[in-house]
Amino acid sequence: MDPAGAAVHAEGLWKGFGRRRVLRGLGLVVAPGQALAILGPNGSGKSTLLRVLAAILRPAEGRVRIYGEDPFRVPGARRDIGFVTHEPMLYGGLSVLENLRLLAVLYGLADGWARAEEMCDRLRIARRAEPIRGLSRGIQQRAALARALLHRPRVLFLDEAFTGLDPEGVDDLARILRGFCRDGGALILTTHSPAEALGAAGRAAVLVGGRLGPARGLDGMQVDAVRAWYLDAAAGAMG
Amino acid sequence: MRILAALIWKDLVTEARTRELVTSMSLVAFLALVILSLALGASPGLAAAAAPGILWVAVSFAATLGLARSHALEQERQALQGLLLTPVSRSLLYLGKFGANLLLVLILECVVVAAFAVLFGYDLGRRAAWLALPLGLGAVGFAAIGTLLGAMTSATRLREVLLPILLLPVVLPAIMLSLAGIAAVLDGRALADLVRSANMLAAVDVIFVVLGMWLYGYVVEE
Numbered sequence: 001m002d003p004a005g006a007a008v009h010a011e012g013l014w015k016g017f018g019r020r021r022v023l024r025g026l027g028l029v030v031a032p033g034q035a036l037a038i039l040g041p042n043g044s045g046k047s048t049l050l051r052v053l054a055a056i057l058r059p060a061e062g063r064v065r066i067y068g069e070d071p072f073r074v075p076g077a078r079r080d081i082g083f084v085t086h087e088p089m090l091y092g093g094l095s096v097l098e099n100l101r102l103l104a105v106l107y108g109l110a111d112g113w114a115r116a117e118e119m120c121d122r123l124r125i126a127r128r129a130e131p132i133r134g135l136s137r138g139i140q141q142r143a144a145l146a147r148a149l150l151h152r153p154r155v156l157f158l159d160e161a162f163t164g165l166d167p168e169g170v171d172d173l174a175r176i177l178r179g180f181c182r183d184g185g186a187l188i189l190t191t192h193s194p195a196e197a198l199g200a201a202g203r204a205a206v207l208v209g210g211r212l213g214p215a216r217g218l219d220g221m222q223v224d225a226v227r228a229w230y231l232d233a234a235a236g237a238m239g
Numbered sequence: 240m241r242i243l244a245a246l247i248w249k250d251l252v253t254e255a256r257t258r259e260l261v262t263s264m265s266l267v268a269f270l271a272l273v274i275l276s277l278a279l280g281a282s283p284g285l286a287a288a289a290a291p292g293i294l295w296v297a298v299s300f301a302a303t304l305g306l307a308r309s310h311a312l313e314q315e316r317q318a319l320q321g322l323l324l325t326p327v328s329r330s331l332l333y334l335g336k337f338g339a340n341l342l343l344v345l346i347l348e349c350v351v352v353a354a355f356a357v358l359f360g361y362d363l364g365r366r367a368a369w370l371a372l373p374l375g376l377g378a379v380g381f382a383a384i385g386t387l388l389g390a391m392t393s394a395t396r397l398r399e400v401l402l403p404i405l406l407l408p409v410v411l412p413a414i415m416l417s418l419a420g421i422a423a424v425l426d427g428r429a430l431a432d433l434v435r436s437a438n439m440l441a442a443v444d445v446i447f448v449v450l451g452m453w454l455y456g457y458v459v460e461e
Contacts, residue, residue: 051320057460058457085317089321102249105242105245106245106246
């Protein structure tokens with residue numbers, strides 16, 4: 001694919017912490033409207049990869065482009081990025097609404113306050129005026145999703161985002177993700193669950209030891225087939 | 240400006256609800272002053288000579304604890320990473336945190352000066368207003384470097400130990416110049432003495448703030 005037309009384009013990414021190399025010359029391309037699931041065991045570098053792609057962590061080498069722009073050099077490119085992890089990335093002492101209004105100011109949203117209310121309604125967030133630290137894990141995760149979608153990003157990164165959600169929350173998230181891709185959004189999610197990968201993405205790749213294997217389509221595959229492919233690919237990568 | 244105000248607002252609202260930082264910082268400072276007043280109270284001359292040092296010992300130890308906790312709040316629920324995702328420049332994020340930390344240190348200094356006057360029986364009178372200059376400028380330098388190093392150490396396991404070890408030596412020039420200014424005020428020396436140290440302190444502050452704005456991005460992204 002032409003990198004210029006890609007929603008996310010990364011090449012030659014290296015990242016380490018101390019002596020430990022977490023990403024080893026990794027690259028990927030995701031087009032608008034596409035969803036890529038990255039499967040990998042614990043410690044394979046999935047979270048680090050998404051943090052580098054989201055411009056939270058600076059890679060030691062390599063480059064990231066979001067719709068052709070480097071989010072480290074062009075802060076405005078970060079407007080296109082939404083990111084959900086197993087942590088809400090919100091201030092515990094502030095309520096959901098206060099957190100969203102703060103972020104609306106930082107994103108420069110003209111309709112920030114209305115948008116914050118809209119996101120709470122859309123994600124059915126109860127107790128939105130209470131401090132985050134007193135809310136249940138599930139509501140915190142819904143708040144995290146509201147945060148990630150508040151500024152209408154065109155690229156969404158999800159790091160084990162289904163963790164902590166009740167079945168209703170999982171359905172809501174899956175519905176939102178389908179709508180997001182249908183509207184042209186690009187999605188990259190990490191998981192170690194083949195079922196989650198199959199439910200949310202059309203393609204998948206396996207990350208082991210900081211190296212990403214080739215992506216393959218998931219159309220027509222069953223969960224067991226995805227699991228078998230994942231285990232084969234992971235075993236092959238580990239040598 | 241709106242972004243800067245919003246960044247400072249979130250810290251102040253959180254603090255106003257819990258009063259966690261101001262209370263703990265004030266208590267530590269007060270206890271340090273009580274111990275020093277017990278140690279030096281019998282020798283008024285010694286206490287008078289050591290007054291600038293007494294003030295900064297109380298402020299620096301209590302403020303260091305407060306700064307460590309202030310940055311720990313950024314790590315809880317990975318809240319800081321939520322800010323890093325926004326298009327706001329890292330320098331502005333630094334200024335927001337610096338502004339909030341500075342206000343906390345200034346509040347602490349007010350508490351320390353009041354407690355010092357009571358415990359040491361010091362009649363500051365009109366000198367209290369002049370003390371604001373060296374103490375306030377000292378607070379700027381302290382908060383500037385404290386914010387940078389607080390961000391650097393906040394993700395580490397030993398942050399409460401590491402921050403004072405790194406912060407106090409680096410911020411020493413600001414403390415020394417502030418001490419000189421406080422001594423000039425308390426000794427009733429000529430205004431020129433105070434202005435000289437204040438000018439140098441302001442220059443150090445500018446260097447510290449610029450350094451913080453420049454390095455903050457590297458600290459939080461690495």
